[in-house]
Amino acid sequence: MTWYRQFDWLLIFCWVLLFSAGLVAIYSATLGPVSQFLPAYIQGNFLNQVVWIGISVIAMAAIQFTSPRTFQQISYALYVLCIILAIATVIWGTEAGGARRWLVIGGLRFQISEMLKLATILAVANYLTSRRDISAEHIGSALVAVVLMIIPSIIIILQNDTGTALVLLAIIPVMLFWSGLPYGISLFLISPAIIAYFSIIDWRLGVLATILLTVAIFFIQKRPWLTSSAFIVGNLVVIGVQLALNQILKPHQQARIEAFVNPALDPQGAGWNVLQAKTAIGSGGLWGKGFLEGTQTQLRFLPEQWTDFIFPVIAEEFGFVGAGLLLLVFAILLLRLLAIAGEHRHPFAQLVLVGVAMTFFVHLVINLGSAMGLFPVIGLPLPFVSYGGSAFLSYSIMLAICLNLHFYKRDFSIYS
């Protein structure tokens, strides 16, 4: 078998499709007729992205010549380095849109939090590989893994970047689940997120979700202490969310949540983003308004339309057909990554593949959910599509590592 037949061209194909869709959307969102209302530096975004894609191609190619073991070997060092840089960002970073997430090195702006995701996945994968079986008896290993993932989350929260922190937190149950954490406990771990989501919409829905999840956990695990703690924690989450909504959260955060539940309440203020994004998507119809023809996009009704709200640009100008195709490409990419993980025999590779797939998945869910009004607006880019050079590079490196792991699947095995 020649080398190129072992290479996963499907993933590459998806990657090319995604960044191409991204370039089209970024062009429309920054260099279309809308450009007259945009400052010059934003009009430069398209070329910047092209340059970063070029850099990413080189990086991805370079990674293919690396041995998969290298990733395992450098994982801890990379993790520590990224943590230090992340702390440096908290202290010396540049602010953008209220978040302190940029570190300027030699004139280039780096978003360390993006690299930190990769480093955390590698480090946790490496750690869990040495402790394969996490069950109720070996809960200590699980705790160490959780700590490894919570530390970067806290630093990122200090950077005021809630979205990225959520991504890291969301990977915790996935990684533990893959490493053998019992299904019941895994469900228990993610249940607070699900209950919180429904509690925001209506506290009664939260209670209902708690009851259903408790019943599910009981049937999966049949452990009284787990079932009862699931019920108690679930109800605490419902209460906590109500408290947070009314007491703890800052007014602008409360407004954002209210806007999610009922955007029509304040269409000019907090509800604006959701309403305009939904209007852009909805008015796209089946075929869309056409390239550079989207009124929402071109008349500046969409906020952050080259990054967080890039999906509405595509949905408006290319319609259900275009946006649907984009969803399909993402689905293929994710399912292919999961399939590669399933075929792979090395636990480190499996963990990294699952971790990367789920990172993309969480990005996708939060970004699309925000744009389509299914979640409160949380600022997260759409991988490979949104503008953002260092983020694009990070995602590409993640994908490159996945390609590498797949490519060297036979050489990189627990038997060798």
Add this chain to the structure above:
Amino acid sequence: MTAMHLNKQEKRNDVSIRVLQVITISMMLIFAGRLFQLQIIEFETYGPLSLANSIRQENVSPARGLIFDRSGRMLVDNQPIYTVTVTPANFDSGAIPILAEYLDIAPEVIEERVQAARRYSWHRPSRLISDISFHRFSKMQENIWKLPGIGYHVESKRHYPTDIKGAHLFGYLSEVTQQEYRSSSRYSLGDKAGRSGIEFTYEQDLRGELGSRYIRVNALGQALGPFGEGHMGHTPVKGADIYTHIDHDLQLLAEDLMVGKTGGVVAMDPNTGAILALVSSPGFDVDRLSGRIDMEYWMTLNADTSNPLFNRAISTMQPPGSTIKPLMGLVGLDFGIIDPETEITCRGGFTLGRYYRCTRQHGRQNLVEAIQNSCNTYFFSLMNQTMNRVGLNAWHRHTSSFGLGQMTHIDLPHERRGILPDSAYYNTHFGGPRNWGIGDLISVGVGQGTFSSSPLQMALVASQLANGGYRVQPHIVDRIVYPDGSSVLNTPESERIPWINEDHLRVIQQGMRKAVSEGSGRFYADISGVEVAGKTGTAQNPHGIDHGWFISYAPYENPEIAIAVLVENAGFGSISAAPIAGLMMEQYFHGQIRRNWVYQYVKTFTPREREANSGTSSEENL
């Protein structure tokens, strides 16, 4: 690790992959479903919503109709004014201070107007400030990028190209109230509507129809030009032009002569009722009310005790005094109480329960002489006999057919009917039939007592005496010309007053001619070249100096113009009101003033305080 362990591990991995795949696929299906819901099912909702976002409908106010005089000379037209608008949804209140600076207006005023605009609509532009100077406008326009939500347009305001003030004739306009624009599709916020004068009466015609246009806007509320090449929307329909009977020169002179005086002047064509000039004094400057309301000026007008907004020409209620004598004579002739030869001897007054004084001892007077000399005794006696023989109500019916005590239905708002008393009036105001009697009626016979009328009504009386006894309808507007070229003529019917006997009328006319040629009108109203007929009057004023009246028409044969003049607190009508009518007659017939000394006399006229005292003797009329 053992092989068995590995198998178990692999089995577990397979399940885990399945779980993750199911989660991924279901989430993707949820998104696809949501996308389908938004883009396909709810497309009907969001499509129009995005259009409404980027397309803004703007009302386009029509050009208000023009007003012309009888010769086609333009009296009222429109002038561009620069108006600043605000779209509250895009407006940032933080910009108020800079805006205030550019416009040179107090920030509080802007704040208040923005609030008003919000109440009208968040998303449609409202007028913020009208009528700013071009200098201010251009300064703001340069900096408009700093002011999201602020726009502008060029509108028009009323402009008065001639020297005619026409305060009570044209009337003023003001912005429509919230109620008005809510209840009518013909107005939008900031539009102006006529509030007085013919601007009010003909509002529906002058107004025109609102147009609309669609423009593209961005999220910052900046207009990006017309939408759909202007095919959408519709152009406004210009208001109708109004051609009046107003005689420019005559109106201008009448206004000039009334400056500094209080009262009213009405000149009309006695054959048709067409108003040639109409002045109420003191007036006001409609020009200062035409653009942005000059609040200070408006307050001054309202606080002014001389009440300049009040249209004295058609709304004041003053006793007509001796100017009513010709009509009284005509009524007496018709009832057969007197004939032209009937003589009454004036010994300086009339006694009935008390003494009613005349101005002097006139001796034997027939009707013509009594009118010429304004002999009170004659008319006291006539009134007494009329009341005795036909009664008050028969007298009232005859007199009211000349339009006294009634609306003339002139095409101006706020007209008042005055008082022509009948028994019902006395019963109501004197507390029943037992509380009044002949003693209260004698003075009515010389236009005093409860009797009151306006200059318009007296001009109407003069006209109807002059035109052979035809009831005419006073009207200012001749025709309304619509933008499509069609026009509506305003020609009210005239109707013969049935009881009038032409021979009787002839006698009255002779008396009026003599009143001017030989009587009290001879000093100022007897102009050269034209035979003027008329009657002076001095209405008693218990509160101060008497009011001067003069009614007249000319030429004596085939009359073309009738003029009534009231000058309040000016003493004898012969020296206060008659000169004004005389000068207007000269202007009308000769196109110029030939007696400059009379003009100077009128311009510098000041009533003498003494006259008020001399008038304390009862029923002194001249």
